[in-house]
Structures are given as C-alpha cells and as structure tokens.
Amino acid sequence: MKKILLLLLFTPLLAYAGESGTALKADSIRAEPFADAKTTGTLNKGDSVNILSKKGAWLQIKSKKSSGWVRLLSVKRGGTSSSNNISGAIDVASGRAGTGKVVSSTGVRGLSAEELKSAKFNEEEMKKMESYAQSADNGKSFASAGGLSKSDLAYFKGANQ
Amino acid sequence: MNRLLVCLLVTAGIFSAHSYALDLNKVLEDAARQEIEKQTGEDKTQPSAAPAEAAAAPASTSEVKPVPEEAKPEFNWKKPSRDEEIALGREITGSILGAAPLVKDIALQKYVNQVGRWVASQSERPDLPWKFGVIESADLNAFAAPGGYVLITKGLYQKLQNEAQLAGVLGHEIAHVVKKHQLKVLQKQQLLNAGASWVTDQFGKKDKLAKAAISNGAEISARGLDKEAEFEADRMGVVLASRAGYDAFGLPEVLQTIGQTNKSDNSVALLYKTHPAPDERLTKLGDSAGSKLDNIKAGKTLENRFYKLSN
Numbered sequence: 001m002k003k004i005l006l007l008l009l010f011t012p013l014l015a016y017a018g019e020s021g022t023a024l025k026a027d028s029i030r031a032e033p034f035a036d037a038k039t040t041g042t043l044n045k046g047d048s049v050n051i052l053s054k055k056g057a058w059l060q061i062k063s064k065k066s067s068g069w070v071r072l073l074s075v076k077r078g079g080t081s082s083s084n085n086i087s088g089a090i091d092v093a094s095g096r097a098g099t100g101k102v103v104s105s106t107g108v109r110g111l112s113a114e115e116l117k118s119a120k121f122n123e124e125e126m127k128k129m130e131s132y133a134q135s136a137d138n139g140k141s142f143a144s145a146g147g148l149s150k151s152d153l154a155y156f157k158g159a160n161q
Numbered sequence: 162m163n164r165l166l167v168c169l170l171v172t173a174g175i176f177s178a179h180s181y182a183l184d185l186n187k188v189l190e191d192a193a194r195q196e197i198e199k200q201t202g203e204d205k206t207q208p209s210a211a212p213a214e215a216a217a218a219p220a221s222t223s224e225v226k227p228v229p230e231e232a233k234p235e236f237n238w239k240k241p242s243r244d245e246e247i248a249l250g251r252e253i254t255g256s257i258l259g260a261a262p263l264v265k266d267i268a269l270q271k272y273v274n275q276v277g278r279w280v281a282s283q284s285e286r287p288d289l290p291w292k293f294g295v296i297e298s299a300d301l302n303a304f305a306a307p308g309g310y311v312l313i314t315k316g317l318y319q320k321l322q323n324e325a326q327l328a329g330v331l332g333h334e335i336a337h338v339v340k341k342h343q344l345k346v347l348q349k350q351q352l353l354n355a356g357a358s359w360v361t362d363q364f365g366k367k368d369k370l371a372k373a374a375i376s377n378g379a380e381i382s383a384r385g386l387d388k389e390a391e392f393e394a395d396r397m398g399v400v401l402a403s404r405a406g407y408d409a410f411g412l413p414e415v416l417q418t419i420g421q422t423n424k425s426d427n428s429v430a431l432l433y434k435t436h437p438a439p440d441e442r443l444t445k446l447g448d449s450a451g452s453k454l455d456n457i458k459a460g461k462t463l464e465n466r467f468y469k470l471s472n
Contacts, residue, residue: 024440024443024444024447025444025447025448034455034456035452035455035456055459056456056457056459057409057410057454057455057456057457058455071447071450071454071455072410072413073410073413073443073446073447073450073454074447076417076420076440076443077417077420077421078417078420078421111260111261111296111298111300111302111314111431112383112430112431113383113384113431113434114383115260115261116256116257116260116379116380116382116383116431117379117380117383118260119256119257119259119260119379120256120259121252121255121256121258121259122255122256122258122259122262123255125255125258125259125262125263126251126254126255126258128263128270129254129258129263129270129292129294129310130292132267132270132271132274132292132293132294133274133278133290133291133292133293134271134274134275134277134278135278136278136282136287136288138275138278139275139277139278139279139281139282140279140282142275142276142278142279143279143405143406146324146461146463146466147406147461148279148405148406148407148460148461148463149406150283150404150405150406151403151404151406151458151460152404153400153403153404153409153457154400155396155397155400156396156400156449156450156451156453157396157449158389158392158393158396158445158449159445159448159449159451
C-alpha cells in the first residue's frame with residue numbers, strides 16, 4: 001500500500017508506469033539504469049513488456065523472462081496490435097484504436113495535401129503570427145521562470161552514417 | 162560557363178513549352194550580366210541609373226557589356242540571402258495559414274512562442290526572427306518553413322502532456338529550419354527550372370519574388386521531405402530540447418502517442434504521407450542514439466506550466 005502511495009506521489013515522473021509496451025529492437029536488460037550495470041536478461045524485438053517506471057533515458061520493465069532497465073528508445077508504448085493493419089481495420093470498425101481509446105471521428109476535416117496546395121496566402125493571419133513573436137530575451141526569462149537551465153549536448157549522427 | 166549554357170538550354174525548353182514569346186538574346190544578356198557581376202563583385206545596392214524601360218529595350222548588339230544595374234533585385238536561388246530565406250518562409254507559412262488560421266487564443270500563441278524561442282536559442286541559428294503558431298486543425302502535424310517559421314496543429318497540441326513534449330516537437334521543426342531542409346528542396350527544384358527565375362526577375366519586391374518563385378507556397382508542406390531529413394530533425398530535436406533544459410524524451414513520447422493513433426484516422430493522413438512511420442522514427446532514433454543519451458542530465462517536463470486548451 002505504501003508503495004502505491006509513493007507511486008501516486010511520483011506520478012508525473014512515471015507517466016509510463018503501468019503501461020504495456022513492445023520492444024522495438026533487441027537490447028540488454030540491466031539491473032540498474034546505467035549502461036555499465038549488470039545484465040539481467042535480454043530483450044528481443046517484438047517482446048511484450050510491462051513498463052514499471054522511467055528514469056532519465058531508462059525504462060524499468062518486466063518481460064516474461066526477466067525484469068530490469070532498458071533504454072527508453074528501445075521500447076514502444078502499447079501492444080503490437082497498433083502496428084498491425086488487420087487489427088487496425090477491426091479497431092476502426094469497432095470505433096476503437098489499438099490503445100482501447102475511442103477514436104475521435106468528429107467529422108472535422110483534416111489538413112489535406114489538396115487543401116495545402118490550393119491555399120491562398122493570408123496576410124492578416126501572418127501579421128497576427130508576427131505580432132506574437134517573442135524576443136530571445138523573453139525566451140530566456142521564460143526559461144528562468146520555469147527553472148530551466150541550459151546544458152551542453154552535442155548532436156549525434158545517424159545510425160547508418 | 163557550362164552551367165550558364167545548361168541554364169539557357171533549360172530556359173529555352175521551358176519557354177517553348179509554354180509558348181512564351183521569347184527574346185533569347187535578352188535572356189542571354191541578363192544571364193551574362195549576372196555572371197559578370199558575380200565575377201566583378203559589382204555592388205548591386207548602387208542607386209539605379211537607368212530606368213526599367215531602358216533595360217527592357219531589345220539588345221541592339223550581341224556584345225555583352227556591364228550595363229548599369231536597373232535596381233531589379235534577383236532572387237538568388239543558388240545562395241539565397243537571409244532576407245530571401247525569410248521572405249520565402251513567410252510566403253509558405255502565410256499560405257498554410259490561408260488553409261488553417263491561427264487558434265484564437267493569444268495566451269496560447271504567446272506561450273508557444275516563448276517555449277519555441279528558448280529552444281531555438283539553443284540552435285546554431287539563434288538570431289533568426291523565430292515565429293511560432295498553433296493552427297486551427299484537428300490533424301496531428303507540425304510545419305516548418307525557411308527563415309524560422311514553425312506551425313503546430315491544434316490536434317497535435319492537444320495530444321501533448323507537458324512542456325518538454327512541446328519543446329521536442331518544436332525542436333524537430335527548428336532543426337528543419339537550421340538545416341535548411343525545405344529551402345534545399347525548393348532550391349533544387351528551382352535550379353532545375355532555372356529559366357523560371359529569370360521570368361520572376363520582372364518583379365521588384367522580395368515577397369513578390371518569393372511569391373512568383375514558388376507557384377504555391379504551401380505545396381512544399383504537402384509534399385514533405387526525404388526520410389533522412391526527418392530522422393535528422395528527430396535527432397536534433399531531442400538534443401535541442403535537452404540543451405534547453407527539458408527532458409530529452411519529449412519528442413519520442415510524442416512519436417509514441419502518434420504511433421498509437423490509428424493509421425487510417427484522417428487526422429494523421431498527411432503526417433503519414435509526408436513522414437516515415439513513428440515506429441521507424443523511434444527505432445532510427447534509438448539506433449542513432451546508441452549509448453549517447455545513457456547519462457543524459459535529467460531535464461524538466463513542466464507539466465504544471467503547460468498551457469492547456471479547453472477544447
């Protein structure tokens with residue numbers, strides 16, 4: 001019970017908690033959320049997992065065979081069904097997405113390629129957009145107000161480059 | 162010089178195809194003059210000496226001479242200036258706004274500009290006049306245009322849970338601008354249709370030029386970029402959000418959310434048409450990141466400050 005209370009307190013940090021997920025790729029399952037932590041198991045592509053918590057770049061998961069920490073980017077939230085066309089069609093027929101949420105079909109038309117191609121320049125809206133722009137200094141004070149502080153991080157290259 | 166010839170050949174093709182009355186000599190002379198200016202580095206900002214009519218008169222000789230500039234600004238497709246880039250972006254963005262206006266909520270628009278401005282300040286182009294907007298559309302999508310214009314749909318905004326996710330989405334779009342992804346597509350297209358740029362030279366104003374140069378502004382947004390550009394923007398978006406002090410994984414979270422939306426849903430039709438599937442993007446991002454994000458500083462998500470839309 002205490003654990004549940006703690007979990008509730010930390011809910012914002014644990015947005016993933018209690019969700020199911022699917023491994024996007026093979027990865028090592030580690031005892032702790034560090035790359036050099038002891039390996040406790042292996043995650044194979046397509047494995048179903050339960051997501052327990054999130055910490056930095058890591059997700060705490062439980063698979064059929066093992067439990068521990070894997071890289072957040074190795075796991076996709078939700079079951080495998082959402083990427084399956086056949087079940088997708090069934091989901092549409094039943095008015096439900098793979099997540100179990102009711103699909104919103106409000107009848108509002110989307111922004112189609114055709115609409116964009118035939119769109120006419122709107123000066124009035126453009127002027128409005130320009131009037132909402134913020135200066136770099138405004139951005140900085142806004143960041144400070146939120147307790148955001150800059151950190152150094154280099155871009156990383158693509159996997160196949 | 163080879164390039165000039167190629168351009169002329171292309172020009173001729175376009176002109177005949179459209180049955181334009183063509184003064185090839187005039188085109189030749191204009192083109193040559195440009196070449197000369199490039200070589201001599203003549204200052205184009207000099208006040209014009211000759212009125213436009215004089216320049217429009219038929220060339221009397223085949224001799225190429227550096228005639229005085231008639232203050233006829235050239236849209237430099239080969240190497241657009243910052244102003245030209247911005248004029249182009251304004252044109253594209255204004256057209257998207259023509260299809261979907263801004264959400265009438267000034268507090269929301271200012272909030273998105275504050276977040277976006279701060280993230281953009283962490284990029285390699287902090288001095289662009291960055292502008293952000295939320296547009297009235299139920300779609301899940303976001304757009305970037307050259308010079309620092311970024312739009313996000315209300316549909317996508319409503320899927321966001323915190324400021325870090327917003328920062329990630331904006332970071333992805335900011336990356337497109339920083340890397341000039343859209344601009345490069347337009348340049349390639351325009352240089353292929355090289356002749357068209359001489360036609361549009363007849364306009365004087367920069368935005369008019371931009372308008373004429375891209376027959377329809379928003380068309381580029383409907384066409385999309387190549388996959389690699391999207392993967393690159395994903396990688397940079399994560400880094401930019403993190404540099405700004407946010408949780409680095411806001412963007413992947415949004416990709417997760419998009420991945421949970423049914424593919425056949427109208428709201429993701431254009432997004433899926435113009436972007437690789439979310440699973441593929443997440444996998445690529447994970448492969449590229451490898452161990453590089455393992456020890457990343459925990460950033461803020463700021464869900465309490467996140468501006469919530471009532472409907």
